[in-house]
Amino acid sequence: MKEKGLHRLSGFPKNKMGKIVGYDNDHLKMPNKIIEMGLLPETIFRILYQAPFSGPMYVEFGEEKSRIALREEEGNYIIVEDLD
């Protein structure tokens, strides 16, 4: 079986399904809002759009298809895996 690669949310390809597996080892620097908004481990997501010049990412996630915007810096805290 091919091992699924781990990535960070920023830099994850657009329109592909991914799953959040955890956060950067020290999540104390990460804004709590990320977790409060529901970007929790096991959550399935897709990056739908990104604003130009590495602007914020538009992420759709969860069963409820919530949509949030976050910057690449924030995306860097989130470890994800490829579902395809």
Added chain:
Amino acid sequence: MQDNKKKQVLLVGNPNVGKSTVFNTLCNKKQKTGNYAGVTVASHSGNYAYKNEEVEVVDLPGSYSMYPSSEDEAIFSKFLIDEQENYSGVVYILEALSLKRGLLLFQQIQDLGVPMILVVNQIDQADRRGINIDIQKFSEALHIKIIQTNAKEQIGIDEIREAVFNNDFVKTGKASFETPNEHKDFVKKFASHKGLDNEYKAWMTLSSGAELGRIDSIHDLLNEADSKSLVPKRLQVQETVRRYQNVDKILADVITKKPQFKELLTEKLDKVLVHKFWGYVVFIGILLIIFQSVFFLAEYPMSWIDDFFAWLSSFTGEHLPAGPINSLISNGIIPGLGGIMVFAPQIGILLYFLYLLEDSGYMARVIFLMDRFLRPFGLNGKSIVPLVSGTACAIPAVISTRNIENVRERLLTILVTPFMTCSARLPVYSIVIGLIISDGSFFGIKYKAIVLLGMYLLGFLTALFSAALLKRFIKNKGKTYLVMDLPAYKKPLFGYDFKMVLGKVWDFITGAGKIIFIVSIIIWFLSYFGPTKKADEIVATNVKLDHSYLAKMGKAIEPAIAPLGYDWKMGVGIITSFVAREVFVGTMSTLYSLDNDAPEMKVIDKMRNDVKPNGEKVFNFATGVSILLFYAFAMQCVSTLAVVYRETKSWKWTGFQVVMMTGLAYFVSMFVYQILK
């Protein structure tokens, strides 16, 4: 006997769940709004009566959790906890499409022991997506009364009223969040030390860091293991993750889904509205439509108001007995007030558009699009809301910075927002541009319109570059980040927003009107009387304007304003308009109406023909440009200053803003006048 104390209920929920719609349909009369253009920033309250019971509803700003990450959310948490004695309960609004996120905050409030009623709003949206919510099971799982609503269609609103009337608020007996075992002993110790009856309250106090910040006060309770593991942020994360796990379990039993669902409007619209290229085209297009409406649509009501005041002035002039009172009313007060009222339509149209954009959910997309471009200037995508609202009025714009989490970005936004061309500058710009720019046009666009657009651009660029400059001197406290909900698009509340606009315009008219009323009287007084030439008179009455006290005072400050190209009349205007920019126009109208030399002309013609003692026109091109620039930069607005002080709680920054803006205004105007003259 009936209890005279009104029942107070709080309306609480995440942002964008339709709270305002519920509020609006619930309180159909007697609204007291503190809601401003841009975002729902301050709590506002309204009333309704149901079965002879008066109920006051307080609409709190939306929040995602009890742990605040911005000033806005801090207001929310504080109110909810500190005011517990005063309200009967919380009506909590959940959006059917995002139950999960909404339940986090719901359960936190429930665990604090607050009595609640749950409202699930926008049931229709869930239906369309094929999501079925078993309300019966849901209600049992949460131990609470649930009301289903579709506030837009007025469905379920009476059920809320009935539930409030019957006091159906439920206080849960058992907390949904249990203190993790490793902290249990300490939290219990802490609760009894503080005399808290509710364990979650103790946990929350600890994890919000309020108490741990002052660790001395609880030092004797702590052992070494506790003090190491009690990191507020870690506690918060622990709580959030556990709560979500709990919520997942509840929802798994409650929600059933059909396999297919239709693509929602939001998904279709966002393909264009947040598109790398078309997104910006649409945004600029929307701005153009707004400005086009502000300047061209508003022309008609403006000329009606103008004509009305001109008629009123001549009517009172003819029909009141001749004398000082006649002069005061027809030449002082009426032209002064008219000079301001005429701008009500422009302000109204601008505000209306801003409300609609915010309501529809579009503003969040603008933040998404603009974040990257504002960051180099030390601002945040969220700064675009204050900047755009600043084109209506800096006061609500400054207040709307409260949802910017980072302290430096918020301060910068507050400091530069007053550079945006607010509607109070429009009266000044319109008159001066009318005086100095010719009627010609360029490819069908009038020169005057181009200059006016240029003034808006100037304000925007000054705001950006001054932010970039100031950011070097302001220390960055805390991390800057952007984590923001992109709500589903909604049909805006056209009627409600219209009502809000009427209220705001009325505030503008009465607010500015009061000042102008007083200023007109003072100016009339100072211009009607003058120093006496004969020894037996105390004062001379009905003197020529040039010999009045006002002229004396104006001439005293002439040395300071002469390098900018202004005569004493403009000097008087600048001084009176320190209170508010639009007072300049009121002052000019009054001053020129008082000038008896050319009584039959319109004020603007009098201004156009006015000459300095050396024969030079008062309003020539150089002085005109100088005055435009002065008003573009100077901080001529006491109300904005008051709000800046309230929001920054700092005399240093408030004072700095006045000196920076007015200093810039003085030197730029002087420089440009000296070159152009």
